[in-house]
Amino acid sequence: MTASEFSQGNQLLRSNQLEEAVAVYQKAIAHDPSFHWSHYKLGEALEKLGRLEEAAEAYQQAVERHPNKDWYHLDLGRVLRALGRNAEAVQVEETATEIEGKLSERRYPSKLPKLSEKEQSRNRAAELKDGIKKEQSSYWSKRESSIYIFAVRQMINKIGSSAASIIDVGSNGCPYIDWFSWIPERYSLDLRNPYKAPGVVSLTQDFLKYSPEKRFDLLTCLQVIEHVPDAEAFCQKLLETARVLVVSVPYKWKAGQTKGHIHDPVDLKKMNHWFGREPNYYNIIKEIESPVRRMICIYYQDSDKKWDRVRTVFKSN
Numbered sequence: 007m008t009a010s011e012f013s014q015g016n017q018l019l020r021s022n023q024l025e026e027a028v029a030v031y032q033k034a035i036a037h038d039p040s041f042h043w044s045h046y047k048l049g050e051a052l053e054k055l056g057r058l059e060e061a062a063e064a065y066q067q068a069v070e071r072h073p074n075k076d077w078y079h080l081d082l083g084r085v086l087r088a089l090g091r092n093a094e095a096v097q098v099e100e101t102a103t104e105i106e107g108k109l110s111e112r113r114y115p116s117k118l119p120k121l122s123e124k125e126q127s128r129n130r131a132a133e134l135k136d137g138i139k140k141e142q143s144s145y146w147s148k149r150e151s152s153i154y155i156f157a158v159r160q161m162i163n164k165i166g167s168s169a170a171s172i173i174d175v176g177s178n179g180c181p182y183i184d185w186f187s188w189i190p191e192r193y194s195l196d197l198r199n200p201y202k203a204p205g206v207v208s209l210t211q212d213f214l215k216y217s218p219e220k221r222f223d224l225l226t227c228l229q230v231i232e233h234v235p236d237a238e239a240f241c242q243k244l245l246e247t248a249r250v251l252v253v254s255v256p257y258k259w260k261a262g263q264t265k266g267h268i269h270d271p272v273d274l275k276k277m278n279h280w281f282g283r284e285p286n287y288y289n290i291i292k293e294i295e296s297p298v299r300r301m302i303c304i305y306y307q308d309s310d311k312k313w314d315r316v317r318t319v320f321k322s323n
Contacts (some may be wrong), residue, residue, distance in 0.1 A: 042071035176230030287313035
């Protein structure tokens with residue numbers, strides 16, 4: 007499969023050109039039958055066309071290639087029910103529930119017991135809020151002078167001088183979004199701690215369940231992917247959410263060295279697998295006072311051409 011085929015299929019699907027999308031996804035699958043995301047998106051297009059038997063088969067192929075995605079099972083179950091195959095649907099839905107339970111255990115720490123009394127609930131909420139405030143303050147203070155953050159800022163200044171919207175995914179309370187005050191629509195999204203400030207829309211939710219009303223011009227996601235259990239699904243959702251992505255990850259950090267990193271070591275090959283394509287531009291940044299390196303990748307959805315330097319994408323009319 008070529009990245010351009012998969013991206014073309016996604017663009018056709020978003021434009022509701024369903025027959026054309028089906029043809030492109032089928033072509034992508036013929037080139038790489040192992041890429042489960044192509045099967046899933048083919049199922050989505052077929053379902054919208056009302057071709058439910060074919061949609062069920064496509065979703066089934068996606069499930070077989072990646073059985074740990076709960077929504078693959080849920081979408082397959084929905085189509086099976088529409089076809090009257092209720093017994094099969096129940097089995098598939100039960101599997102989805104089991105997967106979601108396991109993912110929830112990994113996403114949400116078990117430090118806080120169930121809150122049954124009002125006073126206990128208030129006390130623990132206050133403790134959690136205080137802990138979050140201290141954590142995000144410490145997190146930002148350790149990183150605000152980092153070279154990679156300066157590089158990201160320069161990239162956005164170059165790329166998005168006339169962008170109309172931007173979203174920062176996985177902010178952890180960091181004020182990256184304040185740097186780009188010329189952009190009229192600014193969003194900060196995080197599972198627990200989105201950045202809050204005047205002029206910024208703060209969203210506390212799971213990014214994989216986020217359904218924006220429209221596609222953003224720009225998206226930043228800095229030092230997040232290495233923490234996400236289903237990195238591939240997360241990266242595909244990033245691609246669907248904005249026209250241009252600026253993403254940073256730890257570059258070839260040793261496995262098990264950093265708490266919370268579940269995908270180290272991360273390199274370009276691993277990123278290409280997660281995103282299903284190569285970035286238009288990437289740069290490996292080394293800090294001055296340490297050997298730590300981070301990789302910054304830019305993905306421009308309207309072209310798969312390689313850039314030898316950062317380019318202006320959004321221009322003034």
